[in-house]
Every structure is written in C-alpha cells, then in structure tokens.
Amino acid sequence: MTPYEAELVVDALHPEADGVLVLTLRRPLGGELPHWEPGAHIDVVLAPGLERQYSLCGDPADRGAWRVAVLREPAGRGGSEHVHRRMAVGDRVAVRGPRNHFALLPAPRYLFVAGGIGITPILPMLAAADTAGARWSLLYGGRTRASMAFTGELGAYGDRVRIxxxxxxxxxxxxxxxxxxxxxxxxxxxxxxxxxDAMEERCAGLPEGTLHVERFRPGAQERNGQAEFEVVLERSGRTLTVPAGVSVLDTVRAAGVEVLFSCTEGTCGTCETDVVDGTPDHRDSVLTDEERAAGGTMLICVSRSLGRCLVLDL
Structure with a gap:
C-alpha cells in the first residue's frame, strides 16, 4: 500500500511542559487525514535533509488534525532544535505515514510504563483501553514534574495514573x-x-508477547559481523553486492533503485522491505521477535544477511 504523503500546515503550536512543544497539523484547505491507531507515528520533513519521526498523541477519531509533541534536545541531531527555534504557526511541512509498529493488542488488562516524551504513543492507548473496558494502570516517570507532558490530561484518569x-x-x-x-x-x-533495557531485562521470564516497547533510539543488537553478501532484486532481476560496512539501503540506492527511508537507524520502519528468500540478520529496533523469526521482512537501513544471498521484493 502506498503511504500517505502530503503537505500539512502547522495550525497550532504551544508549550506543554518544560522543553516540550506540541504541534497540531492540518491539511491547508481542510479535510480529512488518514485514519490511525494508537501507537502510530508519522515522518515529518522539517527542512531539506532534516526528517524526523513523531508519535501521534491526539484523538484518532479527530480526522481533521494530527497532534505530535517534540522534546527539545540541544545535544541531538538538530530536528528538535529546528522545531523549537524556527517553527511557527502557518509553516508547511511534508508528512508521510502514519505507520504503526507499536500497535495496542486486545487484552483484558494493561500495564503502561512511560518515561519522559515516551508518554506520547501511550496517551491514545489509555483512551482506547478505557473505551474497550479494559483494566489498566500507568506508571509515568520524568526528571521533574514540570518536564512531564500531558499531566493535566492524565489527571482525568484518577488513581489509575501514577506520576x-x-x-x-x-x-x-x-x-x-x-x-x-x-x-x-x-x-x-x-x-x-x-x-x-531495564523493562526487557525484568520481563525476560514472562510469557512471550507480554512486553511491547517502542524505541526512539536504536537499542543494542547482537552483531554477526559485517561480511560481504549479495542481494537479488526480484522485480528487476538485478544482483548487487553489499560490501562490508555498507548497508543494503545504501547499496540499492547507489544502484539507482528508489526506496523509501528516513531514520537510517532501524527505529522508524520506513524502509521495511519484504524478503523473498534468504535469512536476514535483524539489527533493527522495530520488528517483534515473532516477525524476526518469520523472516518475511527486514529493515534494510541496518539489517544484513546471515547467508551469502538475500532475495528482496525490490
């Protein structure tokens, strides 16, 4: 399915907490935006060569607007500084998505744990769990109370939320x-x-599928070397050599193949590609253990091959 791509306008912009800015995005002439589910994120092109991913944290039922929150990170790579220092109401940004690798699965009970800006994908999950009649609780941590976004909205849930x-x-x-x-x-x-990391360590002994996490930065992944291998592009019949130290993404782009990509760190899922044959060496922070074991897709910006050849749906 072709992802939604459009130019949206910054309709509102306001501080939500110390270092956290909330943006509301709409279509310039009004109209509906694509449906999304809790846990989804969008790619936002802030400026040429400056693209970032932000979790949608508004109401999925509001088809007229998308809301995201951006934490200012002065030591980051420039995206948050651009939003906080340069963005203004009326600015237009290119947006792609939404995508969801952190979907809320049906369950009778949930435990939500959020740290800092990690509250953003969790916020719509709470409303969805509430609507479904599930029992749930949230533990929400941050450096200081003033730095923690959306505490006002969370107050409506009473003692189910622990700040x-x-x-x-x-x-x-x-x-x-x-x-x-x-x-x-x-x-x-x-x-x-x-x-x-602490949650994964503590949940290691729980039944498979109990813990679901989303990372804003790459996690530590086991590496099986950087050996050279080949990729066969099934649609064109081309065979390319992926050198040691060079990603599949860079290799196919250098060969003139157009591929959607964004973070290049294995955290956003934009470059997820179907695997026709071969065994990927998964190095991303997106796919679940079940998806990795199935081997049906891989994130070509970071993952490699466990064998001499991969056949990809490109």
Whole structure:
C-alpha cells in the first residue's frame, strides 16, 4: 500500500511542559487525514535533509488534525532544535505515514510504563483501553514534574495514573509494578533506552508477547559481523553486492533503485522491505521477535544477511 504523503500546515503550536512543544497539523484547505491507531507515528520533513519521526498523541477519531509533541534536545541531531527555534504557526511541512509498529493488542488488562516524551504513543492507548473496558494502570516517570507532558490530561484518569518525577520519588519502581501484574496483563513501555533495557531485562521470564516497547533510539543488537553478501532484486532481476560496512539501503540506492527511508537507524520502519528468500540478520529496533523469526521482512537501513544471498521484493 502506498503511504500517505502530503503537505500539512502547522495550525497550532504551544508549550506543554518544560522543553516540550506540541504541534497540531492540518491539511491547508481542510479535510480529512488518514485514519490511525494508537501507537502510530508519522515522518515529518522539517527542512531539506532534516526528517524526523513523531508519535501521534491526539484523538484518532479527530480526522481533521494530527497532534505530535517534540522534546527539545540541544545535544541531538538538530530536528528538535529546528522545531523549537524556527517553527511557527502557518509553516508547511511534508508528512508521510502514519505507520504503526507499536500497535495496542486486545487484552483484558494493561500495564503502561512511560518515561519522559515516551508518554506520547501511550496517551491514545489509555483512551482506547478505557473505551474497550479494559483494566489498566500507568506508571509515568520524568526528571521533574514540570518536564512531564500531558499531566493535566492524565489527571482525568484518577488513581489509575501514577506520576513519578525522579526528583520527588526517585527511580521508577519497575519491580513493584511488574510484581503486582496479574496474569494476562500486556505491558506497554516507551521512553529512553535505559528504561526500555531495564523493562526487557525484568520481563525476560514472562510469557512471550507480554512486553511491547517502542524505541526512539536504536537499542543494542547482537552483531554477526559485517561480511560481504549479495542481494537479488526480484522485480528487476538485478544482483548487487553489499560490501562490508555498507548497508543494503545504501547499496540499492547507489544502484539507482528508489526506496523509501528516513531514520537510517532501524527505529522508524520506513524502509521495511519484504524478503523473498534468504535469512536476514535483524539489527533493527522495530520488528517483534515473532516477525524476526518469520523472516518475511527486514529493515534494510541496518539489517544484513546471515547467508551469502538475500532475495528482496525490490
């Protein structure tokens, strides 16, 4: 399916917390935007060569607007600084998506854990779980209360939400919330890498499919070397050599093959490509363990091959 691509206008822009700016995007002449589900994100082209991914954190039922929140990261790669220092109401940005690699699966009970700006994909999940009649709770941590976005909106949920600023309560009590988890509870977590690593470590012994995470930065992945291999592009019949230290994405683009891509870090899912034959060496932070085991797709910006050849649907 061809992803939605359009130029949208910044209809509103306001600070939500210390260092967090919320943008509302609409079509310039009005009209509906594509439907999305909780956990989805969009690619936003902030300027030529400056493209970033942001989780949709508004109401999926509002087809007229998309809402995203951007954390200012002065030591980052420039995307958040552009939004915070240069973006204004009325600006137009190219947008692609939405995509969803963090979908909310049906369950009778949920435990949500968010750290900092990781609250953004979780926020619409809470509303969806509530509407479905599921039992749920949220543990939400941040550096300070003032730095934590959407605490006002979360107040409507009462004691199902625990706000835990580190300067007030110390580190998040992950063992405590996981220890009281009832059987059949799905766990959804988004936030900084150390939080996700800690959750994965603590949930390692739980039934497969219990923990679901989304990373804004690449996680640590096992590497099986950087050996040269071949890719066969099934649609054109071309065979290309992927040198050691060069990605599949860069190899196919250098050969003149047009491929959608964005983050080049294996976190956004834009370059996900179907695998016709061969065994990928998955190095992304997007696919689930089940998807990796199936081997039907791979993120060609970071993943490689476990064998001498891969056949791709390109």
């Amino acid at each position: 835990a600023p580190q300067d007030e309560t110390g580190p998040l009590d992950l063992d405590g919330v996981l220890g009281t988890r009832e059987p059949g509870t799905l766990v959804y977590c988004c936030g900084p890498g150390p939080l996700l």
